[in-house]
Amino acid sequence: MARQLTFSIFRYNPNKPGDKPRMQEYSFEEFEGLTMFVALNKIREEMDPTLMFDFVCRAAICGSCAMMINGRPRLACKTMTINLPSRITVMPLPVFKLIGDLSVDTGTWFRNLQVKTESWIHTNKKFDPNALEVRMENKIAEQIYEPERCVECGCCVATCVTANIREDFIGATGINRVSRFMMDPRDERSDAEYYEVVGNEDGAFGCVGLMACADLCPMEIPLQTQLAYARRKMAAAGLKLQFAGVKIS
Amino acid sequence: MELAKNLQKTLNKSYGKTDLYVDLAESITGIILVGFLWMHMLFVGTIYINNGALFNALSEGLDKYYLAQIGIPATVLVILLHIFMAGRRAPMRLRDLRIAWRLSKMINHYDTWVWVGQVITALLIGIFASMHLWTIMTTWPIEAVKSAHRVAEPGVAFWGGFSIPYYLIFYAIFLLVGEYHAGFGLYRILVKWGWFERHKMGWVLKGITVIIICIGVGALYMFTQVAKMYPHAGGAL
CATH class of the missing domain: 3.10.20.30 (Beta-grasp domain)
Structure with a gap:
């Protein structure tokens, strides 16, 4: 019945x-x-x-x-x-x-995220349409493939307490997105440049670790691994960086 | 590529290293406090040995080598730092509290509930630790028989001769609340930095927490026994 x-x-x-x-x-x-x-x-x-x-x-x-x-x-x-x-x-x-x-309008949110985190390959190499495609090691390609599987559905953002109460937090999807470019050898951005994007409370250091994103991701992306990778990488980069600040009085 | 070209931020969003230091400080103070708490419970657990002879020797050692005089203020400082570092993550505004509570109820997700528990136990620890510190400081030095009589304190008698052993209840609740916060707090720190597989690590930490709670409950029982052995509060060991 x-x-x-x-x-x-x-x-x-x-x-x-x-x-x-x-x-x-x-x-x-x-x-x-x-x-x-x-x-x-x-x-x-x-x-x-x-x-x-x-x-x-x-x-x-x-x-x-x-x-x-x-x-x-x-x-x-x-x-x-x-x-x-x-x-x-x-x-x-x-x-x-x-x-x-x-x-709901996830498009505008994700569009802002892409612009904020500059989600594209940054390279100074000139594109030559006649040259052979540059090969990538299989291991790295597989590593990149994991975060790349994100379909930007917004489930991780919706289920995150931090993203719900802090408007500027880029969420697991955002940090996952940036960690994808960090792994990519074609992206020539330095650690300092990544640090500017996610080395703060709105990015890698904003995660409280409730892991609802990792447990409820419909694509089963290993988000804890990605979030922790970005946090460790940004912490290591940040400790080495020198900032010439301007004192505002 | 030059850094300035890629900056997509407004002036007031330029944090430099502040956020990194604050995040590290939260994790580091957390780890120090978990270490302190577990060590503390092992020290309290020495009441099992020789009816408290080792307990007294440790207490005297702490005094003699100025470990207490430096250690207690240092611990209080670390706790204060931890409150500010970790507290900034917790929902503070009424609006945020409502959102956090509603979302937790709606998604009904284990780790999120555990975190709600962490926020609540944090508040309770703030109250209980202050009371505990006051008790210890005003009755200094720590002695097995003195502590035993405090735990065994029958409390004020109600009508019908019924009384509430308030110190025993206080310590039992403080033990559970403190160990909950420490165990899951360490879990969350390790989850954030991602050094271990989190489900296995969670079970290991739950195991350690249960063991520490057992030591604590056992110590409370031992104190009541020591108090019976030395019925006079000032009784020498």
Whole structure:
């Protein structure tokens, strides 16, 4: 016998005048292979066309469908209802700006992060389109691949107490992102330059170590390893650095 | 590449090394205090040996070599430093407290709950450690029989002759609260710097904490026995 599932979904459209935040319930019978992504689409198609939520790839690649499912941040497309109780509460991710219902704007947050941490390869080498591609050692390529798997869904940020109370903290995803460039031999940035970006409370030294990010990352990226790597590297770099400060009186 | 070209910060965000030093200071003071607490409990545990003869010898040694005179103020300083360094991480504003509490309840995540416990035990330690320091300083020097009588203090009698041994209760709670904060605090420091696999390391630290708590509970029992052996408070050992 199939279970009767009840979805209690957060509803609020900040752009609709007079709209108030509320929980709305939808119910239908569970079927085989049902994911949260399929369930939300079914609700939108058959019960309530006004329901807002994000999705693109339905295969845990785009990171758009992150939401709080029974209190924990998950990708809707990767969450099977069979692993959940019959009553499912769905909320939008905290920290990010609410667009409406379950849809949040992670794009602006991540865009700011990319600019702040300069998430691209910094090199003085001129690109020669005719030259052979420079080879990278397999071991380093594999090392870089781990942090590179991040799909920027925002789950680690949503579940981090520090990111929730300190607006400027770049979160596990940000530190993970920078540690990826630190490992990359093509990036010519010096330790001092990385230190300017993450050698502070908003970056590597801001993490309190609650590890909800590592435990709840939908991509299972070893975030503790990445965070600790960045912290150790930045501490070692910082201790060696000389700062010519300007005294402000 | 030249550094200045890549600076993406406003003037008031330029921290230099402050954040690094503050972060290191938090970890280092934490490690020192865990070391102090575990050592302290091992010293208290010497009450098992010879009904407190070693306990008294240690206490006299601390006095004779000025370890107490330097050690106690130094420990108080380290505690104060640790309060400022670690406290800045805790949610302080009412808004932040509400967010932290709601998020902890919502995600119901083990390590996050453990951290909520750390914040609460930190506040309790602030109160209990002050009381403990006051008691020790005003009854200096530390002697086995004196400590034993304090632990065995029956307390003020209520109606019906029922009394509350407040010192015993105080020490029992202080022991649990202190060891919780120390054990999980060290866990969190090691997690942040990432030298060990955290799940295994967590179990090792839980094991050590349980052992220390057992030593503490055993010591409390021994004190009550010593008090029975020497019924007069000033009784020589």
